[in-house]
Each structure stands twice: as structure tokens, then as C-alpha cells.
Amino acid sequence: MSTTAVPTTAPAEQVTGPAAKPPRTRRRGERSRSASAASHGILTVASLIALFPVAWLVYLSLGPDKDDYLHPGRIWSKMTFDNYAFVLQHTNFFEWLKSSLIVSLGTTVIGVMVAATTGYAVSRMRFPGYRKLMWVLLVTQMFPIAVLIVPMYQILSDLQLVDSYLGLVLVYCSTAVPYCAWLLKGYFDTIPFEIDEAGRVDGLSPFGTFFRLILPLARPGLAVAGFYSFITAFGEVAFASTFMLSDTKYTFAVGLQSFISEHDAQRHLMAATAVLVAIPVSAFFYLVQKNLVAGLTAGGTKG
Numbered sequence: 001m002s003t004t005a006v007p008t009t010a011p012a013e014q015v016t017g018p019a020a021k022p023p024r025t026r027r028r029g030e031r032s033r034s035a036s037a038a039s040h041g042i043l044t045v046a047s048l049i050a051l052f053p054v055a056w057l058v059y060l061s062l063g064p065d066k067d068d069y070l071h072p073g074r075i076w077s078k079m080t081f082d083n084y085a086f087v088l089q090h091t092n093f094f095e096w097l098k099s100s101l102i103v104s105l106g107t108t109v110i111g112v113m114v115a116a117t118t119g120y121a122v123s124r125m126r127f128p129g130y131r132k133l134m135w136v137l138l139v140t141q142m143f144p145i146a147v148l149i150v151p152m153y154q155i156l157s158d159l160q161l162v163d164s165y166l167g168l169v170l171v172y173c174s175t176a177v178p179y180c181a182w183l184l185k186g187y188f189d190t191i192p193f194e195i196d197e198a199g200r201v202d203g204l205s206p207f208g209t210f211f212r213l214i215l216p217l218a219r220p221g222l223a224v225a226g227f228y229s230f231i232t233a234f235g236e237v238a239f240a241s242t243f244m245l246s247d248t249k250y251t252f253a254v255g256l257q258s259f260i261s262e263h264d265a266q267r268h269l270m271a272a273t274a275v276l277v278a279i280p281v282s283a284f285f286y287l288v289q290k291n292l293v294a295g296l297t298a299g300g301t302k303g
Helices: 010-018 033-061 071-080 082-090 093-124 131-141 145-158 164-187 194-201 207-217 219-235 238-243 252-259 265-296
Strands: none
Touching: 010 238, 033 071, 033 265, 082 093, 082 265, 093 131, 093 164, 093 207, 093 219, 093 252, 131 164, 145 164, 164 219, 164 238, 194 207, 194 265, 207 219, 219 252, 219 265, 238 252, 252 265
């Protein structure tokens, strides 16, 4: 007579159930959900803080009265674009635009060209005093504008460049070139020297190597230098108000001052003009934005 043993315990899968999924392990450097949510929240708040002044300026520009900034809540019920129409039709807005673009683009072209050749020479060539040259450029940034205005005015007067676009462009270049030279020197240091040697092997002169091989690789750095030069010239007030004597040659920064006098302040028109002024700068930023991030970070390391 045969007997079969009856198992006293159930199979393991019946006791424990389906195999539980192992807990998900975070990869190295991966943020948790709470940390990611916190960082996104902080960035959102920071973005709102940065955008608030711009949005507030646009809101004030829609108020029809010059004292609406004292009672901003009343603007909502009487918004109008009359301020923009008045600025475009009854002021020298387009003269200011022309002057600002001539001066800003002139500063950008001349300043970046001089800064690029200076930065490349210091990065690649070891001539006597090349280190001192860069330190001299750095020292020039330490002088306040109030100290520089008088000697610069005397120099421009001797050269008969007072109240001229070229004179103001040269003044702005004296401010933009030192910083841009340092910036581009750091960027040129990241470009391998073998590229220069390959250019010489192919029979290129130093200038040919610079213009045909190095500059195309330095577009991000040039974009940053150009943007800095453009912004420096576009928004500067002290030099422009001192060296430009004709009201038809005022830049935007100087033209805005015409809305405020000793006994009157047309802040609603100033706000509308400021919004219109931001359009050319935004357009220029849009053109160079692809290279700005790469240009800002590439010069920080060498190799």
C-alpha cells in the first residue's frame, strides 16, 4: 500500500505572492522629485521677479495721464495706446533711433574688430610687454566716467569730433574694447594651436590664418563681445549727453531726458518710449542668442 506525502506548507509563490518590484534607485547626479519641484519653483519665482519691472513699465505706458503712475489701479479701466502714437508722431523718435543705431552698430563693428585682433595677438604671440598690455586695458576700466569726460572732450575738440557720430563711437570703443579683448583672449586660448600651425603649413599668412580659420571658430565669443558693445553704446547717457550737442543727433538715452524738465515730468510718454526702445535691443539679442551661452562659458577654461 503506497502513501503520498502531503506537503504541510504552500509553495513559496503562494505564501509571498507575486514578486515585488525592487525599489527604483536614483542614478548618480539625478535629482529627486521633491528637489526637482523645488528648483522649478525657485526658477519660476525668479523669472517672475525679473519680468515684473518690464511688465510694470508696459502697464504704466498704457496710462493716458502723466500722473497715472501715482494711482496705477486706475489705469486698468482707461488703457490706451495714445502714448505710443504721440511718441511716434510728435517727437524725434526716429531721429533718436537712427542716431542710436549708427553709434551702437559702429561701436560694435569697430570695437569687436579691435578687441579680436588684440585678444588674438596676446593669446598667440609673445611680444615684449604683452602681459602688461592686458593689465593696462584692465586698469582703464577703473576710472569713473566723471574723471574721463573732461580729457575726452578736450581730445575730441582738438580732433574736431565733438557733436559727431565718429567721435562718440571712438569714446564708446574706449570702454568696450578692454573688456572685449579680455573676453576674446580667453576664448582664443581654447582654440588649439595646431589650427594655426596647419594654416601656416598651407601657406596662409598670420592675418589669413586669423580671418579664415580662427574667426569662424570664435563666433560664440564674437557674439558675446558684439552684444556687450551694442548694449554699452545703446544705453549710455553721460558721454552721449556731453558730446552730442545737436538735438537731431541725440540717442535714445538722451532723448528720454526731454520728457522730464524742472517743472514737468511726462512719465507716461517716457514709459512708452522706453518700451519702444527695447525693441531694437530685443531684436539684436534674438540674432545672437544662439552663440551667447557658448561664448559666455567657453572662455572660462583652457584646453
